[in-house]
Amino acid sequence: MQIQTYPDGFDLLLDGRLVLRHRSDAPCLFIGQGDARMDMYRGNFDIEDYVIERTPLSHAEVSGTGDEFEVSLCAAPGQPARLTLVISGSHCDGVIFFNSLDPSINRIWLRVVAGKNEHVWGGGEQMSYFDLRGRRFPLWTSEPGVGRDKTTEITFKADVAGKAGGDYWNTNYPQPTYVSSRRYALHVETTAYSAFDFRQAGFHEIEVWAVPDRIELTARPSFPGLVEAISERFGRQPPLPEWLYGGAVIGLKDGSRSFDRLETMIAAGVKISGLWCEDWVGLRHTSFGARLFWDWQANEDRYPGLPQHIAELASRGIRFLGYVNPYLAIDGPLFSEADAAGYFAMDDKDKTALVDFGEFECGVVDFTNPEAAEWFAERVIGRNMIDFGLSGWMADFGEYLPLDVHLANGVDAKLMHNAWPTLWAEVNARAVEKRGRTGDILFFMRAGFTGVQKYCPLLWGGDQSVDFTRHDGLVTVISGALSSGLLGNAYHHSDVGGYTSLFGNVRTAELIMRWAEMAAFTPVMRTHEGNRPRDNLQLDQDPEILAHFARMTQVYVHLVPYLKFLVAEASTRGLPVQRPLFLHFEADARTYAIQDVYLYGPDLLVAPVWQSGKTEWSTYLPEGSDWIHVWSGRTFAGGREATVAAPFGQPPVFHRAGSRFAELFAGLRNL
Structure with a gap:
């Protein structure tokens, strides 16, 4: 982590990568106030924000040396600082801590330097677009919606019937973390509503409806190394049973x-x-x-x-x-037990809050208690x-x-919603x-x-x-x-x-x-x-x-011996079982935007038939290896598309030539 200062600003570099660029005429940070309306209908949300203030913090003063710097920010020279940043870290990991000096601030916009032809992934579990570049992604846990495409009839009908149509960014699992093809990751430590906007050519804009605790930056020379570091930061799962x-x-x-x-x-x-x-x-x-x-x-x-x-x-x-969920129906015996002990979230009248799930009501067990x-x-x-x-x-x-309940820890439900x-x-x-x-x-x-x-x-x-x-x-x-x-x-x-x-x-x-x-x-x-x-x-x-x-x-x-190998890798290195092609083929830029094909571990490439009426299927095979079609045994060169027959029971699957599991994969032809 390194800060280079200039008369009118500073640059923040992470292991040589320019991450933040601040100049008086092009500030990287904006602060302000907003007044949000957030309505929930059975897990679907209608959210809009009225922005009262959005002020660029154009003037920055940097102090400190070595591994820690403080940046004091205000709108113009001579004005009192409204926000300070404390930046610390090593050459490949860094943290930016936020300290608000103005209690009225409830909106932050941060602009992160974007690279030419950069790809961005992450955002939690995103169902429509793997590469997030070119779109804006609100990060708020909700029902994902039915259809999730506003141009389709089914989405329209779901919207009319129950406000449940959804859109491309709706997801059960958002997370304010992204991974860049520049081989770094950025995480915003906040539970507030936030949004990642990747629509601009020169910068990514991060919007947070609160002053975040911190932003964490992680860089590694390779994608596998970066994923290992990310999994170590957030925690790893136990082996499968x-x-x-x-x-x-x-x-x-x-x-x-x-x-x-x-x-x-x-x-x-x-x-x-x-x-x-x-x-x-x-x-x-x-x-x-x-x-x-x-x-x-x-x-x-x-x-x-x-x-x-x-x-x-x-x-x-x-x-x-x-099956279980965190609600208890009012006509079940567990409700009475929890209610008597005061284990439910409360409403504005300090009574047990009840949620209508369609002809029956439930209490919300308060996990902050x-x-x-x-x-x-x-x-x-x-x-x-x-x-x-x-x-x-x-x-x-x-x-x-629900956003209108009162919780034992005293934190606003709007800030606890994503944490739930x-x-x-x-x-x-x-x-x-x-x-x-x-x-x-x-x-x-x-x-x-x-x-x-x-x-x-x-x-x-x-x-x-x-x-x-x-x-x-x-x-x-x-x-x-x-x-x-x-x-x-x-x-x-x-x-x-x-x-x-x-x-x-x-x-x-x-x-x-x-x-x-x-x-x-x-x-x-x-x-x-x-x-x-x-x-x-x-x-x-x-x-x-x-x-x-x-x-x-x-x-x-049949593939269990290979799956056990992948589970061991997940436990020791944090690598996922299903992997994007670029994780093992970093030099092949064509793999960066592919989202309908995946590597099953390092050695199997799976290209599921996801369209109706297909009897053959074409897929791109990464450059850097020859690929063997598991059902026919044919060898295909990498770096080009391959077309294979795809009858039922033989999905397009290829393995790397020379894999130590080649004999196991070849055995699939005998099933």
Whole structure:
């Protein structure tokens, strides 16, 4: 870290990279005030800001030497300073601390130097665009939306019906961290609403609706080294459980019939590691259809004799998984217990705040109250779930904290909203750790924010539509895995076949089969019946689909020796299992903007068929290696596109020539 001073400003360099350039006629920092309107409707947000003041801090005075400098900033010479920066660090890591001298400031805009032809990635889990350059990305945890493309009919209908259409930047898991092709990363330490704007050629603008605690800068000479440093900063996940390598986790929510359906799949040759029944808590019937009963304990009526079923499955190497979220329905016994103890967030009248989830209301367990967090971890997750026999669960929601509640820690809910997913992950992780089951129990989350990496062992991509659409279909899962993976989330997966079925949009056999092909080359294969199981095609309703899925689970299990190698790399180095092409082919600039192809570890290249009606598929193969098509054995030169046949069951997958796993990969042709 180095500061070079000039009569009218300064330059900040990180390991030789120019990061900030401040001149009196081109300041890098603006401060001001804004008045925001933020409305929530069932996890969807309508947000707008009225900017009262935006003042350039044109005059800077720099003091200090060596590894620490102080920059005092004001609008013009002779005026009192309104903000100071303390900048410290080594040649490749640095921190900028912010100190506001004006209590009226609640907006910060910082301009970071942009390079010519620079690419930028990260921002949490971004589903539409992997390369963020050229667009603005608000960073606020929310429902991602249905369709996520304002030009489509389904997005329009979702907006009209429930303000739920979403846009390209909506995500369950935002994070104010980006990675630059200039081989540095920038992280803003704040939980406030913020936005990254990459639309300008000469600078990136960071907007924060508060004075941030600090900005962290990290540079490394290589992309793998940079990702290792990022994962070390935010935390690394434990290895995947050994039991998971037995095959797919099958999602069924059909009460006791789920066990019979599972046997049908086993008889068809499906390799299975777990049965996931989110309806283990029972159902609530509403005008919208069947909903889960949000009181987190087994429902004997829907799953009679469940402990015996769990034990019988376990004797065959199959684990049982369930579902939980951080809300408690008012008509369940756990609500009364938590309410009596004062464990809920409060409303303006100092009473338990209730949230309407559509014909039933729930309390929000206040995880800023240490006693409430411990109660949920021990009483709900520990006793009702782990001790009952569950080996994992979907830890749903996390992005729904209302903005008008009052919390035990006294912090405004608008500042806690983004932090909530991380608190929710910590509650789950604490329950698992207390039972000594870290690395054996597997819970998975869709919501996230800074620090979720330390607690959540597995991400899932959220609620994609059951289709091939560009902004909400199969292909978005790849971008989500790659963007979150760069920020220290080593393991990612998705609902095979998608989840959201609305306005007549239903699954096709082609979609399920193509999704299963991709899932076989991810850390975890897991199916889901979707939000409308009766309206949508399921695996066990079509013999052809079931046979295809069985084969893809065999592919997954065949690759377990390689997956275990990748899990070891994730544990020791923090490298994600699914990787962008440029992570191992830095010299090939053509790889920097590719988001529909990924490396499965260093040696396998996977190019899922994500469009309908395709029987062959073309993909770019990075320069620097020859590539062998795993199904035909043909060799293709890198640095150009390759076109291969892509019948069902043979997704376009290539391995590096000379890989030490070449024999294992060649064995795929015999399945």
